[in-house]
Amino acid sequence: MWWTRQMAVASRCQLQRALSTATSPHHLGIIGVPFAKGQSKQGVELAPDLLRQNKLRQVLQSSDERLIITDYGNLQYAVDETLLQQQRQHYHHIRNYADFMACNLALIKQVQQMLQQNAQFLTIGGDHAIGFGSVAGHLQHTPNLSLVWIDAHADINLHSTSQSGNIHGMPVSFLLQQLRGTWQHAAIDDIAPNCLPKDQLVYIGLRDIDPYEAFILNKFGIRYYAMDSIDRVGVPKIIEMTLDALNPANKIHVSFDIDALDSNVAPSTGTAVRGGLTLREGISIVEALRDTKRVQGMDLVEINPKLGSERDVRTTVDSGLEILKSMFGYRRSGARYYSNLDTNILGHEQ
Ligand SMILES: NC(=[NH2+])NCCC[C@H](N)C(=O)O
Ligand SMILES: [Mn+2]
Numbered sequence: 001m002w003w004t005r006q007m008a009v010a011s012r013c014q015l016q017r018a019l020s021t022a023t024s025p026h027h028l029g030i031i032g033v034p035f036a037k038g039q040s041k042q043g044v045e046l047a048p049d050l051l052r053q054n055k056l057r058q059v060l061q062s063s064d065e066r067l068i069i070t071d072y073g074n075l076q077y078a079v080d081e082t083l084l085q086q087q088r089q090h091y092h093h094i095r096n097y098a099d100f101m102a103c104n105l106a107l108i109k110q111v112q113q114m115l116q117q118n119a120q121f122l123t124i125g126g127d128h129a130i131g132f133g134s135v136a137g138h139l140q141h142t143p144n145l146s147l148v149w150i151d152a153h154a155d156i157n158l159h160s161t162s163q164s165g166n167i168h169g170m171p172v173s174f175l176l177q178q179l180r181g182t183w184q185h186a187a188i189d190d191i192a193p194n195c196l197p198k199d200q201l202v203y204i205g206l207r208d209i210d211p212y213e214a215f216i217l218n219k220f221g222i223r224y225y226a227m228d229s230i231d232r233v234g235v236p237k238i239i240e241m242t243l244d245a246l247n248p249a250n251k252i253h254v255s256f257d258i259d260a261l262d263s264n265v266a267p268s269t270g271t272a273v274r275g276g277l278t279l280r281e282g283i284s285i286v287e288a289l290r291d292t293k294r295v296q297g298m299d300l301v302e303i304n305p306k307l308g309s310e311r312d313v314r315t316t317v318d319s320g321l322e323i324l325k326s327m328f329g330y331r332r333s334g335a336r337y338y339s340n341l342d343t344n345i346l347g348h349e350q
């Protein structure tokens, strides 16, 4: 037989080289943000470490071997006197304003640093109040950005419209130019001047919209695909309309609130709403966004391990990991990159 073991190895190496130059390594930065003060239930702060214990890194790594993952640990922040004063003077009616701002200011810087060092980043909450810092940081690095907010809730309350006083129901109002003015005492223009244009925001999965939120969405003509329209036209059409709405030259930020998924697959969350996306629908949406190759940042928020049974927590964490896996490369079709496949298994005559 003329074909030697060395030749087999050599040709395999050539194949590997061809594959890996076609698609080079890819850096992903991860930051945990154990922030729980955007709402009143303890437990969301445990999610970043819980996901790590449940092999977040290995799950992502095996969904795409070419990922080079840097975990930046959990974000730290300190509240200063200026913020406490803003809270006392202007925002005493919303819970934990100073903590919210301090955490998000730190996150804005962190995200910019991660994007200097990585092609993509992942922010793990924490409650959805951190959606402000994650997207705002992203916008300061990449001003031409589109945002897909996948959630049961619109999280677009103003301090004057919120019925709960919970700031995890308000982060989007800090991002849009038209609404930022309602936070005039927060001085966010100094630290995060770039805003999100309202036509580059799409919501998917909504089913619990407050009256004033509905007013705001309609007044500004913000695109939102609530569960009723998803039921009417189906997920593939919703994906198509979403992608049509976004500027194809923009990078994309995906902010994924675990409560977008139905409470049977994501029970351990603070504001669960029934009748949500199935896990398969969630995966389809995330796969389609991933396939644009424009997603540069993602959040996964609102997993609360203190709510529900042990099994509920397991289910919720597993669903979260499935969503992340799909975003960062896993293909249900099996069409993935494998560096050390033995291409000779059928014998060289094949
Ligand atoms: N990120 C969330 N889970 N937000 C829920 C918000 C619920 C309600 N709209 C509020 O403003 O209080
Ligand atoms: Mn949310």
Ligand SMILES: [Mn+2]
Residues within 6 Å of the ligand: 151, 152, 153, 257, 259, 260, 271, 302
């Ligand atoms: Mn929500």
